[in-house]
Amino acid sequence: xxxxxxxxxxxxxxxxxxxxxxxxxxxxxxxxxxxxxxxxxxxxxxxxxxxxxxxxxxxxxxxxxxxxxxxxxxxxxxxxxxxxxxxxxxxxxxxxxxxxxxxxxxxxxxxxxxxxxxxxxxxxxxxxxxxxxxxxxxxxxxxxxxxxxxxxxxxxxxxxxxxxxxxxxxxxxxxxxxxxxxxxxxxxxxxxxxxxxxxxxxxxxxxxxxxxxxxxxxxxxxxxxxxxxxxxxxxxxxxxxxxxxxxxxxxxxxxxxxxxxxxxxxxxxxxxxxxxxxxxxxxxxxxxxxxxxxxxxxxxxxxxxxxxxxxxxxxxxxxxxxxxxxxxxxxxxxxxxxxxxxxxxxxxxxxxxxxxxxxxxxxxxxxxxxxxxxxxxxxxxxxxxxxxxxxxxxxxxxxxxxxxxxxxxxxxxxxxxxxxxxxxxxxxxxxxxxxxxxxxxxxxxxxxxxxxxxxxxxxxxxxxxxxxxxxxxxxxxxxxxxxxxxxxxxxxxxxxxxx
Amino acid sequence: xxxxxxxxxxxxxxxxxxxxxxxxxxxxxxxxxxxxxxxxxxxxxxxxxxxxxxxxxxxxxxxxxxxxxxxxxxxxxxxxxxxxxxxxxxxxxxxxxxxxxxxxxxxxxxxxxxxxxxxxxxxxxxxxxxxxxxxxxxxxxxxxxxxxxxxxxxxxxxxxxxxxxxxxxxxxxxxxxxxxxxxxxxxxxxxxxxxxxxxxxxxxxxxxxxxxxxxxxxxxxxxxxxxxxxxxxxxxxxxxxxxxxxxxxxxxxxxxxxxxxxxxxxxxxxxxxxxxxxxxxxxxxxxxxxxxxxxxxxxxxxxxxxxxxxxxxxxxxxxxxxxxxxxxxxxxxxxxxxxxxxxxxxxxxxxxxxxxxxxxxxxxxxxxxxxxxxxxxxxxxxxxxxxxxxxxxxxxxxxxxxxxxxxxxxxxxxxxxxxxxxxxxxxxxxxxxxxxxxxxxxxxxxxxxxxxxxxxxxxxxxxxxxxxxxxxxxxxxxxxxxxxxxxxxxxxxxxxxxx
Numbered sequence: 002x003x004x005x006x007x008x009x010x011x012x013x014x015x016x017x018x019x020x021x022x023x024x025x026x027x028x029x030x031x032x033x034x035x036x037x038x039x040x041x042x043x044x045x046x047x048x049x050x051x052x053x054x055x056x057x058x059x060x061x062x063x064x065x066x067x068x069x070x071x072x073x074x075x076x077x078x079x080x081x082x083x084x085x086x087x088x089x090x091x092x093x094x095x096x097x098x099x100x101x102x103x104x105x106x107x108x109x110x111x112x113x114x115x116x117x118x119x120x121x122x123x124x125x126x127x128x129x130x131x132x133x134x135x136x137x138x139x140x141x142x143x144x145x146x147x148x149x150x151x152x153x154x155x156x157x158x159x160x161x162x163x164x165x166x167x168x169x170x171x172x173x174x175x176x177x178x179x180x181x182x183x184x185x186x187x188x189x190x191x192x193x194x195x196x197x198x199x200x201x202x203x204x205x206x207x208x209x210x211x212x213x214x215x216x217x218x219x220x221x222x223x224x225x226x227x228x229x230x231x232x233x234x235x236x237x238x239x240x241x242x243x244x245x246x247x248x249x250x251x252x253x254x255x256x257x258x259x260x261x262x263x264x265x266x267x268x269x270x271x272x273x274x275x276x277x278x279x280x281x282x283x284x285x286x287x288x289x290x291x292x293x294x295x296x297x298x299x300x301x302x303x304x305x306x307x308x309x310x311x312x313x314x315x316x317x318x319x320x321x322x323x324x325x326x327x328x329x330x331x332x333x334x335x336x337x338x339x340x341x342x343x344x345x346x347x348x349x350x351x352x353x354x355x356x357x358x359x360x361x362x363x364x365x366x367x368x369x370x371x372x373x374x375x376x377x378x379x380x381x382x383x384x385x386x387x388x389x390x391x392x393x394x395x396x397x398x399x400x401x402x403x404x405x406x407x408x409x410x411x412x413x414x415x416x417x418x419x420x421x422x423x424x425x426x427x428x429x430x431x432x433x434x435x436x437x438x439x440x441x442x443x444x445x446x447x448x449x450x451x452x453x454x455x456x457x458x459x460x461x462x463x464x465x466x467x468x469x470x471x472x473x474x475x476x477x478x479x480x481x482x483x484x485x486x487x488x489x490x491x492x493x494x495x496x497x498x499x500x
Numbered sequence: 501x502x503x504x505x506x507x508x509x510x511x512x513x514x515x516x517x518x519x520x521x522x523x524x525x526x527x528x529x530x531x532x533x534x535x536x537x538x539x540x541x542x543x544x545x546x547x548x549x550x551x552x553x554x555x556x557x558x559x560x561x562x563x564x565x566x567x568x569x570x571x572x573x574x575x576x577x578x579x580x581x582x583x584x585x586x587x588x589x590x591x592x593x594x595x596x597x598x599x600x601x602x603x604x605x606x607x608x609x610x611x612x613x614x615x616x617x618x619x620x621x622x623x624x625x626x627x628x629x630x631x632x633x634x635x636x637x638x639x640x641x642x643x644x645x646x647x648x649x650x651x652x653x654x655x656x657x658x659x660x661x662x663x664x665x666x667x668x669x670x671x672x673x674x675x676x677x678x679x680x681x682x683x684x685x686x687x688x689x690x691x692x693x694x695x696x697x698x699x700x701x702x703x704x705x706x707x708x709x710x711x712x713x714x715x716x717x718x719x720x721x722x723x724x725x726x727x728x729x730x731x732x733x734x735x736x737x738x739x740x741x742x743x744x745x746x747x748x749x750x751x752x753x754x755x756x757x758x759x760x761x762x763x764x765x766x767x768x769x770x771x772x773x774x775x776x777x778x779x780x781x782x783x784x785x786x787x788x789x790x791x792x793x794x795x796x797x798x799x800x801x802x803x804x805x806x807x808x809x810x811x812x813x814x815x816x817x818x819x820x821x822x823x824x825x826x827x828x829x830x831x832x833x834x835x836x837x838x839x840x841x842x843x844x845x846x847x848x849x850x851x852x853x854x855x856x857x858x859x860x861x862x863x864x865x866x867x868x869x870x871x872x873x874x875x876x877x878x879x880x881x882x883x884x885x886x887x888x889x890x891x892x893x894x895x896x897x898x899x900x901x902x903x904x905x906x907x908x909x910x911x912x913x914x915x916x917x918x919x920x921x922x923x924x925x926x927x928x929x930x931x932x933x934x935x936x937x938x939x940x941x942x943x944x945x946x947x948x949x950x951x952x953x954x955x956x957x958x959x960x961x962x963x964x965x966x967x968x969x970x971x972x973x974x975x976x977x978x979x980x981x982x983x984x985x986x987x988x989x990x991x992x993x994x995x996x997x998x999x
Contacts, residue, residue: 020549023542024523031526035534039725040744043522043782047740050519054553226538241546245539283542 004077007070011085014064019283021055023241030239030247032112034231041116045109052108053101059089060097068093081280084467088285099147107140111413118411119234125401127382134410135378138371141415155372158416162292163423165471168369171419174483175362178422181487183392185494186356189343192498198339200331205257209323213257214250214264216319221268221302222451228271235408236263236350238270238299243282246271257324258340259351262303269302270295272454276462291470292417294461296424297431304354305428305489306453311445313337341497345393347402355494356393358425363388364407364418426486430478431457433485503576506569510584513563518782520554522740529738529746531611533730540615544608551607552600558588559596567592580779583966587784598646606639610912617910618733624900626881633909634877637870640914654871657915661791662922664970667868670918673982674861677921680986682891684993685855688842691997697838699830704756708822712756713749713763715818720767720801721950727770734907735762735849737769737798742781745770756823757839758850761802768801769794771953775961790969791916793960795923796930803853804927804988805952810944812836840996844892846901854993855892857924862887863906863917870914925985929977930956932984 002010025048032044058064071078071086078086096104114133121130145154145161159166214230233249240246248267252260273289281287289295306312317333328336343353349360367384370376376384385404386397397403409417435441435456444452460477474481494500501509524547531543557563570577570585577585595603613632620629644653644660658665713729732748739745747766751759772788780786788794805811816832827835842852848859866883869875875883884903885896896902908916934940934955943951959976973980993999 016545016549017553020546020553023546024527024550027526027530028523031530035728035730037724037726037728037744039723040740043741043743046515046782047519047522050515051523054516054519224538225536227536229534229536231534241539242542244542245536283545 002066002070004070004074007067007074008082010063010067011071011082014058014067014089015085015284017058018055018285019242021051021058025051025055026239026241029112030231032115033233033235033237034249041112045112045116048112049105049109053105056096056099056101056104059093064089065093081286081467085284085286088466092285095148098150099144103140103143103147107144107413110136110140111411114411114413115408118405118408122234122401122405125399125405127400127405130405130411131378131381134381137410137413138378138415141413142372153372155369155416159419162414162417162420164291164469166293166419166423171365174419174423174426175358175365177483178358178426178487179362181484182355182358182490185491186343186345186359186393188500189355189494189498190345192500193344195498196338196342198342200328201258201339202255203327204254205324205327207252207254210252210257210260213261213320213323216323217261217264217316218268220316220448220450221265221272222454223268223271224275227275230264236267237408238267238274240271240274240288242287243275243277243279246274256351262307262340263350265307266299266303269299272302272457273298273462276454276458277465278463278467281465281467286466288465290464290466290468290473292420293423293427294470294473296421297427297474298424298457298461300421300425301428301431304425305432306445306450308337308341308354309442309445310334310337311442313340315445315448338497341493343494343498345395347389347395347397348406350406354425355490358422359392361418361422363392368415368418423481426483427474427478427481429486429489430474430482432489434478501565501569503569503573506566506573507581509562509566510570510581513557513566513588514584514783516557517554517784518741520550520557524550524554525738525740528611529730531614532732532734532736533748540611544611544615547611548604548608552604555595555598555600555603558592559600563588564592580785580966584783584785587965591784594647597649598643602639602643602646606643606912609635609639610910613912614907614910617904617907621733621900621904624898624904626899626904629904629910630877630880633880636909636912637877637914640912641871652871654868654915658918661913661916661919663790663968665792665918665922670864673918673922673925674857674864676982677857677925677986678861680983681854681857681989684990685842685844685858685892687999688854688993688997689844691999692843694997695837695841697841699827700757700838701754702826703753704823704826706751706753709751709756709759712760712819712822715822716760716763716815717767719815719947719949720764720771721953722767722770723774726774729763735766736907737766737773739770739773739787741786742774742776742778745773755850761806761839762849764806765798765802768798771801771956772797772961775953775957776964777962777966780964780966785965787964789963789965789967789972791919792922792926793969793972795920796926796973797923797956797960799920799924800927800930803924804931805944805949807836807840807853808941808944809833809836810941812839814944814947837996840992842993842997844894846888846894846896847905849905853924854989857921858891860917860921862891867914867917925982926973926977926980928985928988929973929981931988933977 028044028048028051032041036044068086068090071082072090075083075086110133114137117133118130121127141158142154145157149157153168156168159168159171218225218230227244228246228248231247231249233251236249236251238246238248248264248271250260250263250267273295277287313336314333317336320336321328321331341353343355345356346352349357352360363385366388367381370384382400382404389395389397389403409415432441435453438456439452441453461473464473468476527543527547527550531540535543567585567589570581571589574582574585609632613636616632617629620626640657641653644656648656652667655667658667658670717724717729726743727745727747730746730748732750735748735750737745737747747763747770749759749762749766772794776786812835813832816835819835820827820830840852842854844855845851848856851859862884865887866880869883881899881903888894888896888902908914931940934952937955938951940952960972963972967975
């Protein structure tokens with residue numbers, strides 16, 4: 002194939018690949034927010050078929066010839082095209098080893114399992130979900146072994162969400178964190194009465210919570226012309242290019258801070274997607290590069306920015322006005338302390354910053370055990386509850402608040418959870434670096450979130466998938482150092498709890 | 501190709517074809533209800549690419565061989581498979597004559613034009629929309645000539661929406677109707693003061709209107725597990741199979757009846773789609789057969805049922821309760837008269853039953869003139885306003901309330917409008933037939949809309965696309981007789997206005 006032909010074919014390939022990605026993504030978003038309940042069956046058919054088309058495109062003889070030609074002419078290509086070709090070829094190498102029927106069946110399983118999970122969670126009935134969950138782990142393991150026959154299948158999955166991440170690195174990271182955080186958690190627990198968050202647990206009108214969401218998106222500088230907020234069971238973000246990003250939240254009358262921090266968290270994901278480079282858009286490089294880098298944005302905005310004293314001070318006048326008179330007697334400083342109240346709890350997405358990573362470690366241990374075959378899906382509720390007792394010292398009252406709480410396994414995202422903890426830890430290093438360039442607290446107090454956005458856009462967002470995640474992180478912060486995150490947490494919670 | 505192979509290939513073809521239909525449909529629905537405004541550009545790319553895939557599937561060598569094999573073995577096939585094959589072959593014959601780039605460009609034009617139309621309507625600025633509209637007519641004409649080179653292109657478009665419909669038949673139908681309805685409209689106008697609908701034009705809370713929509717869907721027996729109600733600029737219905745139907749409405753504070761009758765109208769479309777035969781679902785036969793048959797369901801529920809004295813009596817207690825005290829002094833009989841107030845008006849979708857078809861005739865004349873080349877897009881506002889004066893005797897104050905009001909041309913639905921009038925006329929004949937089987941008024945009064953639904957399901961809905969539209973209609977009502985509709989309108993409005 003001539004180079005010019007290959008370049009032309011790349012354009013056609015990208016268009017088709019983007020259309021399939023866009024259509025599947027919308028199908029998923031719609032299913033989670035809008036679609037009638039009885040539509041899950043037909044959606045599964047369509048999602049299966051779209052993934053079949055995607056597989057066919059990736060593995061088509063013509064596609065491979067195009068990629069081989071581009072790679073052979075690598076030196077003549079501009080950096081964007083070169084990266085596109087090498088990333089597409091990597092996809093091909095992983096995908097073509099999976100038999101097509103296995104590939105399609107897996108996609109269908111994801112949409113079916115998601116639908117069953119919703120019902121099982123609502124009914125707090127694990128037995129409904131158990132067979133799907135077992136199939137999901139089995140199928141994921143098989144696919145991992147197809148993709149990388151010589152590698153531990155769980156490591157292949159870690160690498161799928163965070164390229165280069167290994168079991169050894171995870172073990173080391175979590176060990177460090179556990180050693181620092183568990184004693185800190187116990188010290189905080191002894192002073193639990195120093196922070197009273199009862200005022201946050203009053204009944205806040207949902208219409209007002211919706212207005213708060215709009216306000217927060219504006220404060221964060223999210224372009225509403227390209228980003229909407231939907232409502233769903235389990236908040237998530239999805240993007241169909243930098244021109245169409247969807248974030249979601251869930252409103253509870255008696256937990257307005259839950260929805261508020263979902264919006265800020267998902268807003269962090271959205272900002273990343275909305276600012277990938279124009280020249281990458283609608284291509285395989287035009288999205289966030291990995292899950293840890295993605296979560297490092299969302300968790301950074303949610304916690305390091307969103308739960309800072311300065312951010313609380315910035316938004317509190319609006320919060321107070323909206324929820325007046327419920328927060329009449331609360332000051333901005335008290336609000337800051339309340340939303341940072343730390344205590345071992347059941348639900349990961351509502352966990353405080355200090356205990357959050359312990360929730361992740363539990364999931365990491367369970368995923369490993371499922372992959373090692375030392376437990377099966379049937380054992381998961383019991384093991385889940387046992388680990389919550391071991392790590393957080395609490396009893397799980399029912400599976401709805403336990404093993405059924407997260408959507409990840411239902412959606413096939415096995416090996417994803419560690420990214421949350423690594424991303425959280427990355428954030429502490431961004432914060433340190435950012436402060437070398439300007440006074441971040443002062444920028445927040447001044448309402449100048451745009452300055453933070455510009456810094457991240459320049460260092461991370463605009464690159465999309467142009468760099469590997471580790472290289473991208475190191476280009477900004479140097480070597481990854483989990484103790485930086487542990488220090489950040491220790492300083493913050495020591496101060497709040499007067500330890 | 502062996503018959504067994506062809507039958508297997510048909511299944512694969514259907515799955516893929518359904519997935520592309522489903523994905524495009526959802527993309528359109530989302531764009532009209534939910535998507536961020538700035539997403540139109542990427543949506544156009546994806547819709548163009550999905551239509552390219554659809555074209556490739558329809559015209560693939562393998563698809564044609566499969567269809568030729570099935571048709572050669574026609575006698576051995578069950579009736580459903582036989583019909584599937586012959587209808588797919590008809591699609592192929594029409595589609596393959598259109599050059600693929602023309603086909604894709606047309607789909608992209610549809611999504612771009614729709615987006616521009618929204619903005620142009622909001623700004624009441626026809627000049628923004630004019631170039632797109634001209635391109636839309638030009639492109640439609642070219643495509644019609646590709647599909648049926650020897651035929652008048654407008655007749656090809658009529659036939660696209662209503663198989664077998666001709667210009668001559670339309671002319672005759674509209675002439676008959678005009679002769680009967682225009683004099684009746686003038687007689688009613690002289691007695692205009694006999695019906696006062698001022699109470700309907702008060703300010704009704706939108707949250708309450710939403711509750712009314714839910715109630716109406718329940719009264720109509722619409723299965724909410726497979727049908728949702730969205731909100732949009734211009735109400736429409738779309739279906740992604742009988743398991744996932746979407747209807748939409750638009751709320752105006754000072755016109756609650758507008759939204760109410762949109763819900764009933766779109767609900768009629770939904771009932772049809774929700775009750776196509778199970779054995780046809782997710783195939784090319786598993787949807788409403790034509791636009792006139794579709795509109796004959798929606799307009800039947802909206803007007804013949806929904807604006808009947810009995811239906812008004814049935815729902816008025818709920819309406820009054822919701823909108824109390826705004827309707828305190830109104831009786832069910834007065835409500836019936838109000839929602840049937842007839843007077844020449846600007847907006848088709850809000851026109852009363854009597855003047856409605858005159859709005860259609862205007863659009864029919866304009867479409868014909870655009871196809872004949874006697875006018876261009878630039879002339880449309882002027883011609884529109886001239887015809888509104890001629891037919892309805894009213895002045896159009898601005899293009900927002902004139903030529904920009906409908907979404908059809910922006911979506912490429914040229915030749916569709918006559919279906920509304922023909923469908924409306926069909927309804928009067930259903931009503932006559934239905935009354936031979938049971939007392940329709942008594943059923944409505946008893947709240948037994950299910951009886952009406954069952955009758956239509958049995959005679960029409962379950963057949964999907966198994967019969968041609970004319971054959972389907974004639975199997976229920978015998979020969980089409982427009983005077984039946986004129987009689988129905990004359991009786992109804994003569995009684996209401998005491999002529």
